[in-house]
Amino acid sequence: MELTFTDEQLALRAEVAAFLAEERAAGSFTPRVDAWITGFDRGFTKKMAARGWVGLTWPTRYGGGGRTYVDRLCMTELLLAAGAPLAAHWFADRQMGPSVLAHGTEAQKERYLPEILAGEATYCIGMSEPQAGSDLAAVRTRAVRSGSGWLVTGHKVWTSLAQHSDYIYLLARTDPAAERHDGLSELIVPLRSEGVTITPIHDMSGAHHFNEIFFDDVFVDGDALIGTEGNGWRQITGQLGYERAGLERIMSTWALFEAMRAEVGDDERRQEELGALEAAARVARLLVFRAAAVADSGRPPDHEAAMAKVFATDIEQKMVEVASQWAGRGARTAGAFGGHLAPAWLIAPSFSIRGGTNEVLRGIVARRALGL
Ligand SMILES: Cc1cc2nc3c(=O)[nH]c(=O)nc-3n(C[C@H](O)[C@H](O)[C@H](O)COP(=O)(O)OP(=O)(O)OC[C@H]3O[C@@H](n4cnc5c(N)ncnc54)[C@H](O)[C@@H]3O)c2cc1C
Structure with missing residues (x-):
């Protein structure tokens, strides 16, 4: 399967890339692992909100961008790859806003959505x-x-x-x-x-x-x-689909993965390991894009989200494991891979727990995708 972007999507990516380059040059953030959930910076969120990048998928009549979930991935892929601080709006943008849109009254939409879109309310x-x-x-x-x-x-x-x-x-x-x-x-x-x-x-x-x-x-x-x-219960099932189906499930440790790419060298065993991770990460990406396409078709992704998250977080954990083997036992705490290995090592166990454990998600895939 070849994933190609439309001209509009390419234009959005170019804008996001330019914004990130400017922000990096201005020293507004330094890339780090897990920044989508731990990088809390209201100022950065407000800058994104001013560009219309919070609530990108929400209907224009409520002040959103009226774009697709695939469009949102085109944007978040670059933000996550950069290790940008997204935590001040991530949950509300991904999950709570869509939930208010799906289940809230008009009065609630008017009350809760504008302050999220302005980058002023954190959930x-x-x-x-x-x-x-x-x-x-x-x-x-x-x-x-x-x-x-x-x-x-x-x-x-x-x-x-x-x-x-x-x-x-x-x-x-x-x-x-x-x-x-x-x-x-x-x-x-x-x-x-x-x-x-x-x-x-x-x-x-x-x-x-x-x-x-x-x-x-x-x-x-x-x-x-x-x-x-x-x-x-029924409302939350939909929200969990959005929670589980993002590129953050494969890109939490992207800064580490970039460092591995840069440091692979001539060692054939390392090249093979990196190649296997690259291939798997690309499959994970396609699973995430498939889940977004399901969301764009009008229903929250369900077993598609579970499948993407199980596969992707497995690969994220493998990245950390392989980097750790390359670095050797003592190096986990010694600033290896640009200092990204040590924090990645400590948070990696949580990848397959947060948002629902992989054991439970495998059960969802078995029941709802395979009908077992
Ligand atoms: C970093 C991080 C951030 C989090 N943030 C939030 C947050 O913001 N908000 C929030 O509400 N929660 C949050 N959580 C909680 C997370 O959703 C739960 O930890 C997760 O759902 C597992 O629940 P539990 O910890 O109670 O483990 P348990 O449910 O007690 O599970 C223990 C073990 O039993 C296994 N198990 C349980 N049931 C089954 C089953 N039916 N089949 C097979 N195996 C099973 C599990 O896979 C696991 O290995 C966060 C967790 C982490 C690690």
Whole structure:
């Protein structure tokens, strides 16, 4: 399969490449691994927003770019390859905005979308809980109707970027008596509300990127409910397709991969290993583009997203493993590959966990793609 870009897509890529070259030259960022999720820079996001690159796929009548998901990949591929800091808008652009567009009322679209499009509102994803990760339907955080709004009580965990975010997009149980998939709803909760406590979790590199969040009778207005009460499970299934189907699933360690390409040298074994990684990365890219084409056809990618993420994150982890073998045991901490190996080594285990574990995603592929 040959993937060719239209003139419009090539023009977009040229604009993005020029922007990145300018930003790099101005020293606004230095490439690093995992910058789409840990590179938090509201200034960079605002510059992207000013160019119309946040909400690129959203309808023009809501201020979006009206472009396709494939167009968005044409852009994000360059941003991810550059290791640019995208975290201040990534979740809202990829997932929350499309969800408000799909399930929100007109009033909610007017309330929530413009500030995302301006690069001014940051969202985090409030799904996982101590007892609810892969088994997400086990969510216990409660949202109970109270006067004109809702009272939220519970505990979320592994919430990336909560410490920087304005809102959490929350999956909560609104009907404990219903069958467990039917009693869930989605709410947008401002994180500066009274009763919200955010506690850092440090990962094994020592970095603070995710958090625990405690909700202690947090009041949110009635407009916070997105979509239909009790329909949260079905709504979230669509969002997970967007979460899993991006090029970030193969390009988190692109800075390391570029360094490997530069340092492969004449060693035939290394050349073979690099060649195998190159081939696999290209297949992963095609799987991601296929999932975007599914989104462009009008439905969120489902098993296509699961397949892309399993395959791609496997290759990302292999890149780190091969780089580590080339560098040798001591070199993981010694600035090897432009300093990209050490951070990549420490975050690589998370590639096949965040966004849904690869074991669980293989189950989705087996059931929904293969009908097993
Ligand atoms: C870096 C990072 C960032 C994250 N950010 C967020 C975030 O922003 N918001 C958020 O809500 N969550 C976030 N998460 C949480 C993530 O979604 C969960 O960790 C993930 O879904 C797995 O859930 P768990 O940790 O509870 O593991 P468990 O579900 O307890 O799984 C433990 C093990 O059992 C296996 N397993 C479980 N069920 C099955 C099954 N049915 N079949 C086969 N194997 C199974 C799993 O594959 C895994 O190996 C993040 C996680 C990481 C690592």
